[in-house]
Amino acid sequence: MKKKIRVCDGGTCIYDGAMSIMRTIEEKTGLAPGQSNDEYDFDRCDCTGHCGMGPNVVIDDETVIHEAENDTVMEKIDKKEGSPLVEAVDVDIDAIMKDLV
Numbered sequence: 376m377k378k379k380i381r382v383c384d385g386g387t388c389i390y391d392g393a394m395s396i397m398r399t400i401e402e403k404t405g406l407a408p409g410q411s412n413d414e415y416d417f418d419r420c421d422c423t424g425h426c427g428m429g430p431n432v433v434i435d436d437e438t439v440i441h442e443a444e445n446d447t448v449m450e451k452i453d454k455k456e457g458s459p460l461v462e463a464v465d466v467d468i469d470a471i472m473k474d475l476v
């Protein structure tokens with residue numbers, strides 16, 4: 376099954392080395408962001424909300440590699456090795472505070 380690879384190109388991840396990670400993925404897969412082949416679908420993505428642990432690489436919309444490193448990122452992508460991607464949740468903080476106070 377084709378792996379969907381998304382590298383966060385938010386400011387913090389770029390600062391932490393996302394461009395280098397993208398170049399490594401380009402070299403290993405032969406794909407530029409926005410391209411796909413039989414094995415991979417590769418592109419950039421917006422901030423995933425894990426800015427303190429960048430650069431972040433999301434696999435198949437469900438796993439995220441934090442602090443991706445050039446020498447291990449492809450192995451981790453192929454093994455889908457990372458943390459579960461936790462979606463941002465809308466929280467009604469006023470309702471929560473009302474119950475607590």
Ligand code: FES
Pocket residue numbers: 383384385386387388389421422423424425426427429431
């Ligand atoms: S900038 Fe990449 S997770 Fe926020």
